[in-house]
Amino acid sequence: xSETKQVMVKVKRQAGPKEAARWEExxxxxxxxxxxxxxxxxxxxxxxxxxxxxxxxISYDSNCLEEICGSCxxxxxxxxxxxxxxxxxxLEQPIRIEPMSKFPLVRDLIVxxxxxxxxxxxxxxxxxxxxxxxxxxxxxxxPEIQEKGYPLSNCITCGNCxxxxxQVNEHNQFVGAAIISQVRLFNMHPTGAMNKSERLSALMGPxxxxxxxxxxxxxxxxxxxxxLTESIAEVNRDAWKQALLGWLVG
Amino acid sequence: MRQPKIIVVxxxxxxxxxxxxxxxxxxxxDLFSIVPVKRSHSVCAQGGINAAKNQxxxxxxxxxxxxxxxxxxxxxxxxPLVKRMCEAAxxxxxxxxxxxxxxxxxxxxxxxxxxxxxxxxxxTAFAGATTGQQLLYALDEQVRRHEFEGxxxxxxxxxxxxxxxxxxxxxxxxxxxxxxxxxxxxYAADAVIFATGGNGAIFGRxxxxxxxxxxxxxxxxxxxxxxANGEFIQVHPTAIPGEDKLRLMSESARGEGxxxxxxxxxxxxxxxxxxxDAERFYFLEEWYPKYGNxxxxxxxxxxxxxxxxxxxxxxxxxxxxxxxxxxxxxxxxDRKLEGILxxxxxxxxxxxxxxxxxxxxxxxxxxxxxxxxxxxxASNVPGVYAAGECEYxxxxxxxxxxxxxxxxxxxxxxxxPAAVKYAKNLEKGxxxxxxxxxxxxxxxxxxxxxxxxxxxxxxxxxxxxxxxGEVMTEHVTxxxxxxxxxxxxxxxxxxxxxxxxxxxxxRTKWSNQTLNFARELENMxxxxxxxxxxxxxxxxxxxxxxxxxxxxxxxxxxxxxxxxKWVNNDIQLAYEPVDISLIKPRPRRYDAVK
Numbered sequence: 001x002s003e004t005k006q007v008m009v010k011v012k013r014q015a016g017p018k019e020a021a022r023w024e025e026x027x028x029x030x031x032x033x034x035x036x037x038x039x040x041x042x043x044x045x046x047x048x049x050x051x052x053x054x055x056x057x058i059s060y061d062s063n064c065l066e067e068i069c070g071s072c073x074x075x076x077x078x079x080x081x082x083x084x085x086x087x088x089x090x091l092e093q094p095i096r097i098e099p100m101s102k103f104p105l106v107r108d109l110i111v112x113x114x115x116x117x118x119x120x121x122x123x124x125x126x127x128x129x130x131x132x133x134x135x136x137x138x139x140x141x142x143p144e145i146q147e148k149g150y151p152l153s154n155c156i157t158c159g160n161c162x163x164x165x166x167q168v169n170e171h172n173q174f175v176g177a178a179i180i181s182q183v184r185l186f187n188m189h190p191t192g193a194m195n196k197s198e199r200l201s202a203l204m205g206p207x208x209x210x211x212x213x214x215x216x217x218x219x220x221x222x223x224x225x226x227x228l229t230e231s232i233a234e235v236n237r238d239a240w241k242q243a244l245l246g247w248l249v250g
Numbered sequence: 251m252r253q254p255k256i257i258v259v260x261x262x263x264x265x266x267x268x269x270x271x272x273x274x275x276x277x278x279x280d281l282f283s284i285v286p287v288k289r290s291h292s293v294c295a296q297g298g299i300n301a302a303k304n305q306x307x308x309x310x311x312x313x314x315x316x317x318x319x320x321x322x323x324x325x326x327x328x329x330p331l332v333k334r335m336c337e338a339a340x341x342x343x344x345x346x347x348x349x350x351x352x353x354x355x356x357x358x359x360x361x362x363x364x365x366x367x368x369x370x371x372x373x374t375a376f377a378g379a380t381t382g383q384q385l386l387y388a389l390d391e392q393v394r395r396h397e398f399e400g401x402x403x404x405x406x407x408x409x410x411x412x413x414x415x416x417x418x419x420x421x422x423x424x425x426x427x428x429x430x431x432x433x434x435x436x437y438a439a440d441a442v443i444f445a446t447g448g449n450g451a452i453f454g455r456x457x458x459x460x461x462x463x464x465x466x467x468x469x470x471x472x473x474x475x476x477x478a479n480g481e482f483i484q485v486h487p488t489a490i491p492g493e494d495k496l497r498l499m500s501e502s503a504r505g506e507g508x509x510x511x512x513x514x515x516x517x518x519x520x521x522x523x524x525x526x527d528a529e530r531f532y533f534l535e536e537w538y539p540k541y542g543n544x545x546x547x548x549x550x551x552x553x554x555x556x557x558x559x560x561x562x563x564x565x566x567x568x569x570x571x572x573x574x575x576x577x578x579x580x581x582x583x584d585r586k587l588e589g590i591l592x593x594x595x596x597x598x599x600x601x602x603x604x605x606x607x608x609x610x611x612x613x614x615x616x617x618x619x620x621x622x623x624x625x626x627x628a629s630n631v632p633g634v635y636a637a638g639e640c641e642y643x644x645x646x647x648x649x650x651x652x653x654x655x656x657x658x659x660x661x662x663x664x665x666x667p668a669a670v671k672y673a674k675n676l677e678k679g680x681x682x683x684x685x686x687x688x689x690x691x692x693x694x695x696x697x698x699x700x701x702x703x704x705x706x707x708x709x710x711x712x713x714x715x716x717x718x719g720e721v722m723t724e725h726v727t728x729x730x731x732x733x734x735x736x737x738x739x740x741x742x743x744x745x746x747x748x749x750x751x752x753x754x755x756x757r758t759k760w761s762n763q764t765l766n767f768a769r770e771l772e773n774m775x776x777x778x779x780x781x782x783x784x785x786x787x788x789x790x791x792x793x794x795x796x797x798x799x800x801x802x803x804x805x806x807x808x809x810x811x812x813x814x815k816w817v818n819n820d821i822q823l824a825y826e827p828v829d830i831s832l833i834k835p836r837p838r839r840y841d842a843v844k
Contacts, residue, residue, distance in 0.1 A: 064459045
């Protein structure tokens with residue numbers, strides 16, 4: 001019998017936030033179109049390490065498996081990306097799988113990204129409608145604005161842009177590129193623009209837009225190809241304009 | 251006056267809409283979701299949302315939307331509420347537009363509309379090919395705003411285990427488990443709205459997300475909440491096969507002009523693009539000249555199965571057909587379909603703008619679900635409401651594309667105020683329910699967990715799940731034959747026995763995903779039996795339910811809603827008539843003129 005092709009995987013395990021981390025290695029049966037999620041499922045089905053030791057299934061977040069829910073972000077061979085679209089055949093082996101490092105660890109590959117949802121509150125990333133009762137159609141929006149806004153609204157809050165940002169660290173509460181880009185989106189919308197200054201103000205102060213040091217890592221890892229650096233530049237301009245105007249008016 | 255309290259379980263479109271409506275009424279609402287609500291399965295909806303806005307001057311009307319929906323559903327849906335949904339649809343689009351959804355626009359700045367299956371009108375508003383994501387985000391943002399203002403409290407990462415039902419049979423809250431600590435707790439409420447989605451996972455692989463197990467519905471079913479039309483599930487004609495998931499290729503690809511074909515010669519070896527038109531079999535266009543590639547999904551799915559299994563014309567002898575958009579200008583593709591084309595490109599490494607896509611049908615949508623009355627989304631258990639895909643009401647025997655988003659938002663929009671009204675009218679709220687009622691439910695659930703964690707067994711839950719999926723997909727999807735259905739039920743019951751011997755391979759309490767999965771699996775098996783037994787009993791063909799031994803629709807005997815009940819720890823099927831007071835049933839013939 002010919003030897004079946006194997007996939008070598010190394011996973012960083014950690015039983016809880018206060019436990020010590022350790023690496024486990026697995027040898028899995030290769031199949032076509034395998035992705036990292038399939039690797040993790042294989043391990044769950046037969047939780048035995050490469051050297052034959054019994055272990056527990058690996059805890060990880062996943063949901064849609066088509067890169068639109070934002071759940072399965074992790075570090076794969078050191079790169080922040082979505083596990084579902086990380087195809088084994090395109091990865092160097094052993095495939096190293098680790099949790100993201102900029103968010104509190106829960107267990108194994110699960111981290112807590114609540115900070116991002118809280119930041120969306122901070123900048124009021126919504127259109128403040130009067131109510132859900134009938135008030136007629138929304139404002140007309142030019143195709144030009146739609147074509148600018150739609151890519152921004154594709155943000156899946158995965159956190160990859162925060163993971164790779166040097167300004168996101170234990171000394172700094174920088175909200176990160178995703179949130180700034182959302183401010184741009186809402187400020188661009190004809191109704192959202194009515195609260196533009198409020199959102200810009202929320203981006204000034206600790207953790208705000210001035211923390212960006214222009215490393216531009218964010219835009220390279222965004223799985224949705226969002227023009228994050230463009231968003232930061234534009235929001236930054238608006239924020240300065242507003243600050244300057246405030247200073248001039250006194 | 252006492253302040254009522256509402257719980258919503260599920261944070262997809264229906265759950266979020268219900269939450270917003272309750273919050274707007276000034277009533278506190280607790281929102282429970284397995285995942286952060288922004289990651290709910292609604293994000294996977296691609297093509298669009300239907301409303302008869304008639305913005306292309308084609309003479310589309312609400313009545314035509316209503317008729318298309320009822321006819322598309324093969325007359326199994328109760329009609330009055332479907333009519334109300336179609337009437338409400340244009341207003342729902344307006345609301346979403348006001349919330350800032352980045353819908354595609356016409357040069358005049360108005361919403362653009364595309365065509366979809368089962369209609370001849372441009373009725374589908376869309377935001378690229380990620381409409382569900384865009385709609386979910388809009389509602390998520392509104393809920394976040396209410397959360398910010400203190401009206402909504404979110405419990406994300408907390409999974410529903412069971413309802414708390416008092417001795418009078420009234421729901422007084424829920425029992426749920428924190429997915430991190432595994433702690434089981436009860437939460438009191440005067441009414442609970444369930445918006446827990448579909449049950450794709452009982453078929454193993456489907457287009458659904460990981461959380462779409464139907465577990466909540468099955469748990470409720472075992473507590474006396476009836477389940478209707480379980481046998482009606484939708485197999486979508488065009489998905490990309492994958493080992494972990496069958497990824498949807500939206501109907502919008504065909505709405506924008508995509509064509510389905512196979513080579514006429516089964517031994518064809520040439521690359522698809524070098525096969526001349528005359529040697530291609532555009533079977534949907536030939537068989538259904540009027541609707542062509544936009545026949546309803548059940549029809550397209552059966553046609554593809556016929557091509558592959560009877561005509562033996564699958565590409566390279568494989569279960570696959572071409573979905574071809576290569577003739578559409580690249581600029582149009584990128585503006586209107588980029589989201590789905592990217593999925594194909596990323597997961598298969600092939601650019602569908604250049605190469606025709608290879609697709610095959612996949613389990614996609616759950617038409618059946620929690621039985622609710624035809625008025626206000628209330629189930630048969632007082633205090634239990636349901637909205638969205640987890641209930642059965644709007645799509646009859648087959649759902650039309652782009653009707654799901656509208657039914658979620660409409661149903662959620664009704665359920666919220668209905669639950670508030672019910673809660674306000676209660677003589678005694680959950681606050682006066684004896685604590686023993688909550689304690690005993692909590693104890694029951696904790697004991698289940700303890701048993702699973704501690705038992706020694708030989709069975710792996712993932713393997714049982716996979717076998718369940720194989721049985722269901724083979725026998726209980728597109729073509730249903732009674733002796734196979736009987737055999738399938740036997741196999742499911744055998745899996746139920748094996749389930750008793752499962753071994754979790756993780757006995758810790760912290761973030762133990764195997765424990766939660768095992769809990770869900772037990773419920774999935776019950777729901778799989780409801781689907782299978784419903785299919786076995788229904789000796790006719792209607793919409794997505796097709797039995798070659800009973801190829802015709804039988805309105806004399808089967809113009810009925812299946813209503814499964816849990817009696818003496820087993821499934822019992824009952825039937826009730828369908829409300830056909832508005833449109834008289836007529837033969838459903840997409841190959842002929844309607």
